[in-house]
Amino acid sequence: MKKTISLQLVLLVALFGSYAQCKERCLRLTNFCDSITLEKIGNFANGGWDYGCEENWTAASIMGNIKSLPELGTRPEYPVGYYISAYTVHFIFKSGQLFDLYGTDGRDIFSFQTDQPYTISDGACRSNNADTSKPSLMSSLHKTATPAPTQQVCMHFTNFCDTIVLSEGTGGFADYAYGFWDWQCQADWTNSNILGNLKKGHELTTRAAYPPHGNYATPYTSQFSFRAGHLFDLYQTNGLMGKFFTARTNEPFTITNGACSQSDVDIRKPRLTAP
Numbered sequence: 001m002k003k004t005i006s007l008q009l010v011l012l013v014a015l016f017g018s019y020a021q022c023k024e025r026c027l028r029l030t031n032f033c034d035s036i037t038l039e040k041i042g043n044f045a046n047g048g049w050d051y052g053c054e055e056n057w058t059a060a061s062i063m064g065n066i067k068s069l070p071e072l073g074t075r076p077e078y079p080v081g082y083y084i085s086a087y088t089v090h091f092i093f094k095s096g097q098l099f100d101l102y103g104t105d106g107r108d109i110f111s112f113q114t115d116q117p118y119t120i121s122d123g124a125c126r127s128n129n130a131d132t133s134k135p136s137l138m139s140s141l142h143k144t145a146t147p148a149p150t151q152q153v154c155m156h157f158t159n160f161c162d163t164i165v166l167s168e169g170t171g172g173f174a175d176y177a178y179g180f181w182d183w184q185c186q187a188d189w190t191n192s193n194i195l196g197n198l199k200k201g202h203e204l205t206t207r208a209a210y211p212p213h214g215n216y217a218t219p220y221t222s223q224f225s226f227r228a229g230h231l232f233d234l235y236q237t238n239g240l241m242g243k244f245f246t247a248r249t250n251e252p253f254t255i256t257n258g259a260c261s262q263s264d265v266d267i268r269k270p271r272l273t274a275p
Contacts, residue, residue, distance in 0.1 A: 026125035029099075030117040032137040035125040036062060036072070041244050043067040048240040051076045051138050053130045061221040061239030064091070065203055073195065073205030076138065077217040084217040085138065088195045088206045090176075093118075101137070104178035106193030109169050111144040113137070124240075152179070154260035157232075158252040161185035161269040163260040164194060164204070175199040183208045183218075185271055187262045190214065202226045208273075222247075222273070230254065234272060248272060 024047075027036040033053035038045045045066050048057035064072035070093040076085045087103040089112070094100065097120075101113040155164040166179040177198045180189040191214030196204035204224040210216045220236040227233070234248040256264075 024124040025120055025122060027118055027120045028125070029137055030119060031134060032116075032140065033130045033132050033134045034137045035130065037125045037240055039240070040066070044235065044244065045072060046237050046239070046244045047072075049074065049076060050125065050130065051136060052078065053132055053136050055127045055130060057125055058240050058242075061207070061237050061242070063205070063221055063223055063235065063237050063244070065201060065223070065225060069197065069201040071197065071201055073203075073223065074221045075193070075207040075209070075217070077207060083215055084207065084209050087138075087141075088178075088193045089138075090195050090197065090205065092197075102173070102176060102195065103141070103143075104193050104195040106178065106180045106190070108146040109167075109173050109176055109178045109195070110141075110146060111172065112141045146173075151257065152259040154256050154258060154264055156254045156256065156264060157272060158254065159269060160251075160272045161266050162272045163189075163264050165189045165260040168198075177204065181206060181208060182260065182265065183271065183273060184211065185265050185267055186211060187260075187265050188212075189260060196224070198226070218273075220273075226253075236273070 024037055024039050034051050036047050036049045037057045038047035043065055044063055046063050049060040049062045050057050051060050060076040062072050062074040072091040075088040086105055089103040092100045097118055098115045099118055103110045103112050150168045152165055152167050162183055164181045166177045169176040175197050178195045181192045181194045182188050183192055188211045191211045192208040194204050194206040207221045208218045219238050223235045225233045230253055231250050232253055236247050237244040
């Protein structure tokens with residue numbers, strides 16, 4: 001147990017450093033042109049991902065809870081027009097300055113990259129530093145075969161009308177859950193895919209999309225953080241030069257077997273997030 005805790009502390013310091021001396025850090029993906037500017041807010045790393053390698057660290061907000069598991073998650077948005085990626089993605093950072101990248105379209109879960117190197121330096125990422133001779137990470141996705149889906153469950157938020165339909169990963173994806181968040185309480189479990197590590201990080205992350213086609217992003221990346229007693233907190237960010245805030249705290253939830261259905265949507269209750 002002590003060895004595990006020590007390793008986690010080493011990873012956290014290596015990845016996010018000492019913010020007493022440095023407010024922002026720049027994470028670069030060695031084999032790709034992408035970079036991420038990060039800042040620490042409490043137990044979270046909050047930032048912007050230049051995933052189009054266009055020196056834009058404000059459009060694709062990204063966040064992660066660094067208290068127990070060094071990770072970052074989002075559904076990246078293209079720099080123009082709030083057009084959103086098909087995939088919600090989840091970075092896991094490991095010893096030796098390596099990362100894995102998982103992703104979902106809501107229906108399946110994928111391993112996109114494994115054991116990829118990265119570097120991190122003090123200060124925000126700067127212009128003219130992107131090596132555009134390298135591909136971008138999202139243009140170079142390598143999807144492994146996905147395991148057969150498990151039985152779905154429906155997550156209900158006791159005081160709100162939202163629901164999330166989830167499948168639990170199997171095999172090498174056993175720590176993960178993936179699915180769709182009906183964040184507008186319209187019985188829409190097709191547009192806003194969501195992904196998280198529910199066994200180690202105890203979270204789900206996405207940037208929700210507007211129906212009916214799910215092509216346009218909401219302003220905020222959202223992360224559910226689940227705790228003992230069937231309670232959750234909800235955090236949101238619009239990334240660098242924006243705001244990071246706690247939207248909900250100590251809210252109860254329940255889980256039932258089977259996919260969510262129209263009868264699970266109680267529109268007499270408010271939504272979790274603002275219209």
